[in-house]
Amino acid sequence: SELTGLFVERPESTTVIKGKNVTFVAKVDSSDLLRKPNMKWLKGKWLDLGSKAGKHVQFKETYDRNSKVYTYEMSIIKVVEGDAGGYRCEVTSKDKCDSCTFEVTVEAVQEEQPANILDAFKRSGDAGEDAGDLDFSALLKKREKKARDEPKEEVDVWEILKDAKPCDYEKIAFDYGITDLRGLLKRLKKMKKVEPKKSDAFLKKLEQCYSVDKGKRTQMHVELHDPNVQVKWLKNGVEIKPSAKYVFECVGNKRTLTINKCNLSDDAAYECVVGEEKSFTEVFVKEPPVTITKLLDDVHVVVGEKVEFECEVSEEGANVKWMKDGVELTKDGKYRIKKDGKKHTLVINEATIEDIGMYYVYTNGGESKGELEVEAKELEVLQSIADLSVKACEQAMFKCEVSDEKVVGKWFKDGVEVKPGNRIKVSHIGRYGITFLPLSSSPLNYSLSLSLSLSLSLSLSAPTSEPTRLTVEDVTDSTCALKWRPPERVGAGGVDGYIIEWCKEGEDNWVAANKEPVDKNTYRVKGLPTGEKLLFRVVAMNIAGRSPPCTMKQSVTVREIMEYPKIRLPRQLRTKFIRKVGEKINLVIPFQGKPRPVVNWLKDGEPLENKSVGIRTSDFDTILFIRSAERDHSGTYTLSVQIDNMQDKADIHIQIVDKPGPPINVMVTDVWGFNAALEWKPPKDTGNTDITGYTIQKADKKTQGWFTVYEHNRRPSCTASDLVMGNEYSFRVFSENICGLSDEVAFSKNTAIIGKTGNTLQYYTVLYPPTRSRKHARTIAVQIQYQLGISCHFSGVQSKPDHMAYPYVSEVAGSDGNHG
Template structure:
C-alpha cells in the first residue's frame, strides 16, 4: 500500500508537566486526518490541540502526566502510522562542576523546532520555508540558556538524487564539527524509506556561553550542492546564590570559536581577545576574586608543531586563531635566500591549448644539473618536453600544450626546488551547426542535435532558462558522438514544449520544440445517403485511434440515442444507425472526434416513393421528392468522395434512361472509368467515383417508353478544400516577433473560409513549425517567440469546412530585430553663442542588427516641433550643432537607429539656453614640465601645454622676464592649448619660460625651466705631482666649460711613449687628483684626462706636458720627511637644520650633519630645554648624520629645536623652527 504521508510523526520522550508536539505531513493538501490514542479518537480540547495547515498537521499535548504515556496513531485515507509518547520524571538534583553550575535537563521534544522567547506552547511554530535547493527543511536560528540543550534539524529529499547526500556542520567559516563530537555535541542521521527523506540532527548538550555564534550546514550529492547559515544565541543563566567571577570577567566573543571539550573550562578566563564585561561584577562587589596561574601561550605555540595549533587554541580559549598565527609568523625568522637559485619560477603561468610555453630558472652554479618534475614525477625529455641549458639559465619547453599539461611543475637542484602552477586555457568552443526547431506528435521521440568545433567539448543544455540534468526517470538523455551533441527526449509530452538552448564557452544556439497531440487519421469517412421511408440509414466511419471517442451532430445539434437511433463505438469504427427513416431525419450529419479540430460530415436525403396503379402502357415517371432540399434540388458532394444518384422510376414497358450533363449524353452502356450507370427494375443509379471539381453542374435524367417520357434535373455541387493563399507579406518586425498579412485564396472550395493556419521556419532549416492549431479567422497575424537576429520564412494554409488547402508560397526572408535601447549619458559638453556640443555613449543593448547611426533633434521650449539638427545620421558619439540663435532655450534629444528603426530618445533633463558661459582661465601644466626640462644641444623641443577658458583667452610667452623673441622659438596657439617649438636647441635657449593666459582682468601663469646641455670642455692644469716606486700622483682642475650641467666624473688614461697606446686607468672618477699605480719599471709614461657630464666625455682631453720615467731596480728611494699631522678638529655642522611644517599625528624627523675629531657629544634642545632623555623623542647618529625623531607630534610640540655638538676642540650649534599643523 502506498503511504499517504510525506512525513510521519516519530516517537518522542518528554518530561512530566511539559508539552509535546507531534507533526505529520500528508501527500495531498486538505486531506482528512484523525488522531488516536489507544485506538480511540482524540478530540480537540484544552489538553489536546489539533491543528492543520494545508498538508501539515500537528497534535499538541499539554501538561503531560504519567497517564499520557501510551501508543498514539494518525490516520489519513487508508494509511495509519503509530508512534509512542514516553514520559520521564523531572530530576530533583542539580549537577555541579568546578567552574560552572547548571541544572540538568533532558532534551525536550520541542527542541526539534526551537521555540523563540515568548512563544506559546498552544501554537506550534510555522516551519514552512521557501526552499529552492536540496533542503526540504533548513535548520533555523535559535536561542538557549547556559546549561540547556538544543537541537538543529536539516532534512533532504533523496528522490531526485543519484547518490546519498553528505552533510557537514561548521562553526564560523572553517571549523568542521564532525571531529568535535563528544559530551557537548552529537551528530545524528536517520533515513525514512517510505518518504525517502534523510534527517540530519545536531544536538548541543549543556550549552555554554562561548557556543554562541554563526553556524553553517552544507549538503552535497555528486554535482549538487546547497548550504544554509543559522545562528545560536546563548543567554546567561541566573545564579540564585553567589556569583561566578569567571562569568563576570568573561570576554565577549562575537566571532569566537566553539570549544566542544569534555571539561567545563570554556569560561576559565584564558581568552586573549574580546571585550571585558564588568556589568555583573559591579552589581555585587563583595565577591572574592580567585586568580589562577597565568600560562604563556606564546611560548607554548612557538615550541609546538603546526598540527597542534588548533588543539592549543581550543584548550586556552584563543578565539582569533587566524590573527594569532599571523603574529606568530612575524615573530619567526625570515626565510634565507636560496643558495641554488638566483631566479625562481613565477608562481603561475598560463598558456592556450595547442600553444607552447617555456619555463625558465636561473641557477647559481652554471655546471649543476637540474631535474624537472610534473606533479612530483620526474619528466623525461621527449618531443614535447625539451630541456635547454644556456649559461646559468635552465629552460623547460612544453610543445602543443593539452589539458593533461595543466599541473604543478618543479625544478629541483639537489635538495632545493622551486614550484609553479601551469594553467592550460582552452580555446572557446564554437557551435558549427545550430539547433533546429521541431514539431512532433505526443509520444514521439525528439532529438535536438548540434555540432561544435572540437571533440570532447563540454556543453550545457537548458530549457526555458533552466539547466537540464540526468534525473532518475531518464527523461532527458545526452549523447556525444565526436563533435556532435544530441539531446534526446524519448516520449514527448505537452510539458516538453518550450525553447531549448545549448551553451558552450564560445557561443549558444536555441531552438523551439512544439508537441502536438497525435494526428488522427481517417481510414473511412462517412458518405451521403439517400434512403426511402421505413429503410435503415447507417453512417459509418473508421479512424486510426481506437481510444478516441466522438460525438454525432445533426444540423449542429448533438444526436442522442433513442429507440430508433443507435450510436456504437467498436474499436476504430464509429457507427450511427437510424431505423425506420422518416422525413424529419433528413439533414446534415457530422461526427466530431473528441480533442481534435476537424469533423466528418455527410448528408441524409429522404426519398419518398409514390406508387400509382396504372394500366399497362403506363408512361414513364421519375419519382423524386424535393421536400427538405434547396430550391434547386442541389446535392452536395465532397471532392474525392463517391457521388451516387439513385432515382426511382416507373413505366410500362420498362423505360429507357438517358443521363445528360449539359450537352453531353451518357447512356447506360457508356462510361469513362469513373462514371457508371445502372438500371434495374424500378431504379436507375448514376455513380461518379472520386468526384472532381469539374463534375459540378446540372444533371438531367430522361426516361422514355412508347407511352411517353419524363425528365428531371438534379443540381450537383462539388465542394473541395480552398486554393492556397498568395505568399504572405511581412508588415513589421520586433525583437522576437513579426506581423504578417496575406490575401484570401481566389477560390474558397465552395465553402466559406473558416480560418488560416500559419507555419514558420528558419531560413537555413528544413523544418516548418506550426504557429496555431485552431484556425485563425483574420488575415493579419502577429507571430511571437522567435529568436532575434535569425532569418525566418512564413507560409499560410487556408481552411474551410472541408479541410486545409495546400500551403502558400513562402514569404520573403525576414529577421526579427528590435530597435536598440536609448543612448546613454546624454550631456552638454560645450555651449557658445551660436553652437552647442553634445556627447553621449552607445546604447546598452544593441541587438543583433548593426547600429546605423544616431539622429539628433531639437525643439524650442514651449513647442512640440522637433527639428533635425543634421541631414542623415552620424556614427560619432558627439555632435557640434551650429547656426543656433543666441538666447534661445532649446531641448535636445538623441535616438539610435538600426534596421528596426529609431530607439527611444535620450533627452536632456532641462532645456539649454544658447549663450557663451564665462570660464576662468586655467593652465593644466603637465607633470613632466613641473621640473627642469633637460635637452641636449641640437635636439628638437616641442612643448604642448593645455589650458581652458571662455571666451578664448589671450596667450603670452616670455623668457627670463622678457617677451619671447620670435626668432628664438616658435609659438602656435589654439582654443585649448599652446605649443612652444624649437627646431634645434642651443645653449642660449636655456632659461625660464613663462606662460600667461588672460581673459579680461583674470589671468593664470605657469613657468617651464629649460636647460640645454652640451659636452664639457677638457680639464685644466693637469700636472704630475709626485712619483715614487711604480706610482704617479696626478692633479688637475675642473674644466672652464661644464656643458651647462654638473661634471659627474673624469676618465684618466695612461700611455707608454714607445707605443702611445692609451689605456683607461680610472673611469667615472669624481675627485680632481688621483694616483696611478702598477706602472712598469723602465717605461716612460704620459697621461691625459677627459671630463664627463650628463651628455658624455669631453671632445678633447688634457694631456700632461711632461712624461714620467719609472726607474729601474737598484736606485734607493729616499722618502721625504713629514711632520705629524694634527687631526683634531672642532665640531662643525656641514648640513644645518631646516625649518619644517608637519601634520599632527604623523612621526616627524629633523636631520643635520656634523664633523669633528674627536667625535663630538651631541645634545638636543627644544626651546632651550634639554630633551635628550624624554621618551617622546628618539635620537639617531650614524656616520655623522644626526636625526631627531618626534613621535606623533601634536601642536604643542612646535617650537625652536637646537642641536649642540661639543668636543675638546670647541662646539657648534644649529637650530630650526618646527610648526605642527592640525589634521
C-alpha cells in the first residue's frame, strides 16, 4: 500500500492521572478515497484494541457528509497503570494507508498535604509505639508575627532522599522538618526500585503478549543459555503435551511452541519453565471481522412483483443486520430474511411504492447498500377488440387480452352497460374477456371499459393498425438490422406476419426485402447498396390485407467496412494466465474495426452466463473482470469480434490455482541400519495445478521436535538417513505447488525404530603356565566380527617354547610369532 497523509488530525501523547478518563481523536479526509477507510487502534506492536472493546475501552465513529471527514474516537475509562505505553492508530483504504503513534503516561493520584502543622509531626502508620516521644513545647511559645514571605517553590523531599547517601538522611530530615525517622526509612525502602535480576536460564524470554486471529497459528520463542536443558510449556498452569495442535521445536538453544488453528479456548496465559525459572506471556485470540464478499445490487421492479436483495459474507453463521432509512428490518408479514450458509437474502413478497428507498446490510466488518426502485404497473392491451361483420342470427365473439389477469372489464353497447343474459354471455379467462353475442340484423357499437377505453364497430371490417417503434439496431456495409413493436390494434384475424420494404432517399420506388411475411419483430435486410441513404418501412399482414406502413423518419446510411475486425491480444494473455484463488482479475483486451464490431464472449464453447464474471465493452476494447477468483473460473475464454461475415477470434486460457491438499497414505516401508525408507501417494487435491515437490520432516518420539529432512523432493518416496541409534522416529510430509506448501500435513501411519547394532559378546580366556609366565590369565571381551589380538610373554626359557590356545574346546593353531 502507498503511504499517504490521510490524517487531518492526529491523536497526541498525553499524561493521565490514575482513575480518570481520557479520549483520543483522529480525523481522516476521505474526499480522494474510493472506499470507506478502515481504522485500527493498536497497543505496542501487535495488540489490536478492537478485540478489547467494552466498558474499559470504547470506540466511536462519525462521518461529516459536507466535509467528507471521518472522525474516530477511542476512550479509556478509569485509566489504570497497565494502560501506560505506546499506542498506534492505522488507517487503510484500498491501496492507501497512514499511521501515527502516541504515548500514554499514567501518574498516581497526588495526596494532599495536611494543612495542620501538627500532622507533619505524626508518625507514619508503620512506626511502632516505642518510636520515641515528641517534643511539642516549642509550639507553646509565643511567636512574633512576621510578614508573610513570598511562597517558595515546592521541593519534593523524597526525590532528594532517593538520590542522597544514607549518611545524609538525618541532616535532610532535619532541614525539611521530618521528625519520624523510622517511618521515613520504611517509606524509602518501599520506594527503592529493585533492579530486575538477570536470568540464569533465559537469554531471551517470551514477549509480553501475542495476538492472533481465530483459525490462524502463532509461535512463541525463547532462547536458553544451555542448549541441552529440557523445557516445559504450561497453559494456565497445566503442562502441555505434544500433539498436532501443539508442536514443540528445538533448534540449538532456541525453543519454539507452535499453536495451530487457534480458537477462543487458546486465549490463555502460557509459561515456559526451565528448572526453577519461568517466563510468562499471554495469548489473545480475536475473531476476524465478518466481511461482505458479494455486495448488494440495485433492484428495479413494478408494483406487486417479488424483490430479493442477496449478499454473501465471509463466515457461516454470521450475524447480519438489514436496515432501511435507519430502521432495522425484522421478520414480519412484509419482510422475510433467509440464511443459506454464507448467503443472506432479504425478501419482499409484493413490492409497493412505499418500499422505494435504500436498503443496507451490516456486519461487524463491512456494509453494503442497494437501491430499490418500484414503478407503478400500467395496464397494457396485448390484443385489442376488433371490428366484426357477421350475418343476422349468426354468433359473434369479441376477445380482448390485457397484461393483468386481475383486471375485470365492463362491456357497453351504445353507451349502456351490457348485462349477461340468454343472448349475451360474458366470461373472464385469465387475461381474456370473451363475449358471445347472438345478434339481430341492425349494426351496433360495443365498447369495453377497463382502466382505459376500447371501442369497436360491429358493422366494419379492417386490417390491423400500423406497427410501432421502428428502430435501427445495427448497420454494416451491405446490411441493416431493424426492430419494431406489434400494432396497437389487431383485427379479429390477428397478425400473419410482417413485410419489410426499403427505398433510396428522395425516391418512391419501394423494394420488398422479404417475399414471405416474417413472424418475429426483428429482421436484417441484406444486399443493400453501399454508401446510399435508405428509408425503411414495415407493414403488418393478416386476412384483411396490409396495414398502414410504419416508416422511419430519418434515412440510414449504409457504410462500407473501413477497417476489418482484429483483436490485439496482450502478450501476457498469449500463454496460460495463472492466478491464485481470491485474487482480482481485470483483463483489458483492445480490438479494432469500423464500423463498431459485435463482441461476443464464450467459455469452453458455451455462452458466458456466470454472474460473477463481468464484461464491459466500448468502441475500442472489452474488459473481463472477476472480483474474487475461484477455481470454477478456470477454463478457455473465447473472444470474437465480427462485422458482417468478417470475424476474428482469440482464446484466453485462465487457470485459478490454490494450495494443494496433504499427501495420502504416508508409510515407513523399510528400516535398515541408520536409514528409513518412506513412500506416499500424491494428494487428491492438487490445487488445480501440478505438484512441484514434497517437504519431509522427522521427529523423535521423545522430544517431538520437527526437523526438515528434504525440501522440494519431486518423487513420492525418499530415504531418511543419519538416524540416531536407539530412537523411534515419526515422519510428516507436506505437498507443494506454485502456491506454496499445503496447509495440512500428512503424518506417517507407522514409525521407524533404529535398533542397536552388533551381536552378543563372546569371551576368550588365555591360560599361561604359572611357572614360566610373567602375567596371570585374564579375560578379554570383544564383539563378533571385530579383530582380536591376544599376546603373552615368557621368561626363563632359552629356546622357543611350544604353546597352544584353547577357546573352550576348539583348538587354535599356533603361529610362529610370540602371540597366539
